[in-house]
Every structure is written in C-alpha cells, then in structure tokens.
Ligand code: G1P
C-alpha cells in the first residue's frame with residue numbers, strides 16, 4: 001500500500017464561504033474536486049504529518065464516499081491517526097467536542113448544514129482547528145490560495161475502511177479509531193445541565209416534540225431526550241437520518257419546519273417544540289402557541305443560564321452576530337457583562353470564546369452556543385431551555401412575556417430573496433454602498449436615518465480586520481435595517497434583509513411582528529429598491 005502522488009491543476013471556485021466550502025454534490029464529485037480541496041486544506045495547515053484529526057459529517061449523500069477519500073489522503077499525507085464517527089457520522093457540535101476532548105489537531109466536517117442533501121443538492125466540507133472551531137479567515141484564505149496553485153495531491157490506493165461499528169483499523173501506517181458519534185457528546189451535556197431536574201419535569205407529564213428533520217440529530221436526541229431524560233418514546237420525530245433528509249430542507253425555522261409549527265400552534269400542542277438542522281448546530285424553539293425568534297432565544301438564555309449547573313457562576317459576556325437583534329445586548333448591559341457584535345459566521349466567535357471574554361453566543365439564523373464547544377449547538381440550546389423550564393416551572397409563553405416586560409421587545413424578522421442573478425444582487429449592494437454617506441438625516445416611511453455604514457469588524461483579541469460585512473442603516477428611533485449577501489448559497493445570490501424595531505417595556509409588546517415592522521419594511525424597499533433589483537414582489541422566505 002503506497003502513497004501515490006497524483007498530478008492535478010487548480011479548479012475554480014474553491015473559496016470557502018461563511019462556513020466552509022459548499023457546492024452542488026455533483027461538483028464535489030467531479031474528478032479531483034474533493035481531492036484538490038482536501039490537499040489544499042492539508043497544505044494550508046502545514047501538512048498532516050504526525051497529526052491526529054477528527055472526521056465526520058451529517059450523513060448526506062456522498063458523506064460515505066468522501067470520508068474514504070479523506071481517510072486515504074490523510075494516510076498518504078502522514079497523519080498519525082484519524083478518529084471518525086461510525087459510518088462517518090458526527091454532528092458538527094459533536095465533532096467540535098471530539099477535537100477538544102481528544103486534543104486533536106483539527107477535524108474535517110462534511111456538511112452543507114441546512115442546505116438540502118442528495119445527488120442533485122448540496123455537499124460541503126470545512127476544516128476546524130485545534131480549538132474545535134471553524135478555521136479563521138487567515139486559514140481559509142490560505143486554503144483558497146493553495147487551491148489556486150495546486151499541482152498535485154497525495155492519496156493511497158487501498159480498500160475502504162470498515163466504519164460500520166466502533167473499533168480500530170489501519171490504513172497504511174495511519175491508525176483509524178471508530179467511535180460512537182453520540183456518547184461523548186451526550187456525556188458532555190450531562191456535565192452542563194441538571195439532568196435530574198429535567199427528568200423530574202418529564203416525569204411530571206411535561207411533553208416535548210423534537211423534529212430531527214431526517215438529519216443528524218435523530219440519534220443524539222433519542223439518546224439524550226428519550227433514553228437519558230425520560231421523554232416519552234416518540235417525542236423525537238423524523239429521527240432517522242437519511243442521505244437526502246427525506247427530500248426535505250433541514251433548516252429549523254417556521255417555513256421549513258412547518259409541520260412542527262402546525263402542531264405547536266394547534267389544539268393538542270405539547271409543552272415544548274424544537275428542531276435542529278442537517279448537521280445539528282442550529283435550533284428552533286417553539287412553545288405552545290408561541291414561536292421564539294433566535295434573537296429572543298439568545299437573550300432569554302443569557303438572562304437565565306445561571307439556572308443550569310454549567311453556567312451557575314454567571315456569564316463572562318455575550319456575543320451576537322451583527323444582524324442578530326440587540327435583545328441580548330440589553331441583558332448583558334443590565335447584568336454588567338461584556339457584549340460583542342461580530343460579523344456573520346460562527347468563526348468570528350472563536351477568539352472571544354478562547355479568550356474567555358464571552359460564555360454565550362448566538363446568531364439570528366438559529367444558531368446558539370457557548371464555550372462548551374466552538375460551534376453553535378442545536379441540542380445544547382434545547383437542553384438549556386429545558387433546564388430553565390425545569391427550574392422556573394413556567395411555560396415558554398410566560399417566560400417570554402416576563403422577559404419582554406423586563407427588557408422591552410426587539411421585534412425582528414429576516415426577509416430572504418433567493419436565487420437572484422448575481423449581477424443584479426451585486427448592483428443593489430454597490431448602489432447602496434454609494435448611498436450610505438447621503439442617508440443620515442433623510443426620512444423614509446416616517447423613520448429618520450441616524451447612521452449608515454458598511455460593517456467592519458476589528459477582532460478585539462487578535463486585531464484582525466474584516467471589512468464589508470453588511471450594510472447597516474440605523475434609524476433615530478432605534479429601528480434598524482441590515483442587508484447582506486449570503487455566503488453559503490450555491491445558486492445565484494441570496495439577499496438577506498434583516499429588520500428590527502425596539503419597543504421599550506412600557507410600549508406595545510404584543511403586536512403581530514409584520515405590523516410592528518411595517519414602517520421598517522417599507523423604508524427598506526424605498527431605500528434599496530429591492531423589488532426592482534431582485535425582480536421579486538416579495539421575499540422567498542421570511543423568518
Ligand atoms: C448563514 C447564516 C449565518 C450562519 C451560516 C452558517 O450564512 O446567515 O448566520 O453562520 O449560515 O450556518 P449566510 O448564508 O447568511 O452567509
């Protein structure tokens with residue numbers, strides 16, 4: 001079994017986006033595409049010689065084949081050991097945990113997150129570093145640069161490794177350790193939360209519906225919620241991971257998790273509803289007849305985390321991505337702890353977490369997490385909610401009402417315009433950039449612009465600067481519009497418009513969201529001419 005060096009040449013389009021490289025599966029399956037990218041990663045991290053790496057993915061179509069290629073390339077590049085989940089499965093947070101727990105040098109995560117999976121859908125690959133978090137931009141830039149000059153990759157020719165059950169194997173000189181993908185993660189959750197209190201809650205008749213959306217969290221949720229915590233068998237639905245996610249769109253939001261929404265808004269709703277995405281890092285929280293926006297969820301978790309043993313000592317600070325509503329800032333301000341605003345993408349939280357500046361982080365896109373790993377973590381958010389519900393013995397609706405009565409409410413919505421021709425989307429952004437300086441002082445839909453800029457972030461830990469991270473228009477009444485183009489789409493451009501309006505605690509706290517936001521939505525249209533540029537009368541997805 002010898003390593004072969006295969007001649008290759010650069011392939012266009014290997015620039016990692018918001019979260020690794022995502023492409024149509026067919027593109028990933030083209031000759032040399034995966035191999036070029038994997039070799040570029042290995043080269044960018046200074047080679048694999050002597051390293052221990054983690055490997056796993058969300059089980060989507062091509063996950064199994066890609067895993068064997070990555071193993072063969074790790075072996076050919078001199079890796080000491082690869083620790084891989086059975087059948088090459090690992091949720092993203094579980095992979096992050098394994099990297100940290102096993103002191104690995106990093107890990108490959110095969111996933112396109114919430115993007116649909118299948119032969120004609122999406123595949124993805126990203127690299128996480130030794131802290132368990134997504135490679136920072138300095139590394140992803142290196143990967144990209146390497147992909148543009150690559151001339152060869154190394155691989156060994158050998159039989160596939162049998163990954164069907166836990167155990168040990170060898171590929172060339174490289175060791176392979178196959179582990180149960182759930183156990184270490186479930187054990188970690190037991191250290192953070194009061195499983196006894198949550199068990200008591202379920203024993204008292206509390207009901208939950210967890211929708212795994214035919215994606216990776218099914219086995220995790222069954223083990224933790226049903227087996228370890230005693231939720232009624234059947235509480236986990238769509239729990240069998242499928243390569244095409246049952247042809248669904250495993251993105252936990254009211255649009256794609258409509259079944260769950262319908263149940264939770266219906267007459268026989270359980271006490272608590274939740275869902276997670278393709279690779280298990282996103283979460284959706286729904287109470288009986290009440291949907292909790294991810295921005296509000298982050299704020300409520302920040303205000304109540306002390307109920308969980310893992311956070312009893314309080315939080316060091318809270319971070320949110322720039323487009324996320326400012327609800328969490330209000331909690332941080334009141335608690336006298338730091339609050340940080342970072343660009344979109346979990347990789348920007350890594351330094352803050354590593355430096356101990358923040359304990360909790362979150363994004364409006366249904367990502368919430370803490371310093372327990374370096375990824376957002378869907379089931380973790382569900383368990384923290386359950387711990388809080390167990391401690392407070394109130395309903396989700398009661399907890400939300402009390403929260404808004406204390407802090408006021410940040411009405412919030414995101415409008416997505418999908419598959420917009422790239423040049424039209426770029427034109428819209430370019431025109432907006434040119435307008436920013438003229439906006440302050442002008443009035444739109446009765447709102448006066450206070451400030452407008454293109455968000456630039458200076459990392460307070462390492463001083464690195466990330467520019468052009470989203471257009472922000474702040475109005476004098478505290479309302480806000482943010483616009484940016486998605487960095488994860490695989491087809492055309494996706495324009496995201498984030499809308500926010502603050503009502504203080506003595507204001508109107510129970511308006512329908514679209515009503516509360518109506519002037520902000522109108523102002524966005526007047527300023528950005530969204531209809532004209534996208535050619536669409538309405539957003540494709542509203543969350
Ligand atoms: C989207 C979300 C972002 C999240 C990322 C990865 O990125 O908006 O918050 O970190 O997916 O899950 P976008 O497509 O907006 O670049």
Ligand code: ZN
Pocket residue numbers: 092112113114277278279280281282
């Ligand atoms: Zn995800």
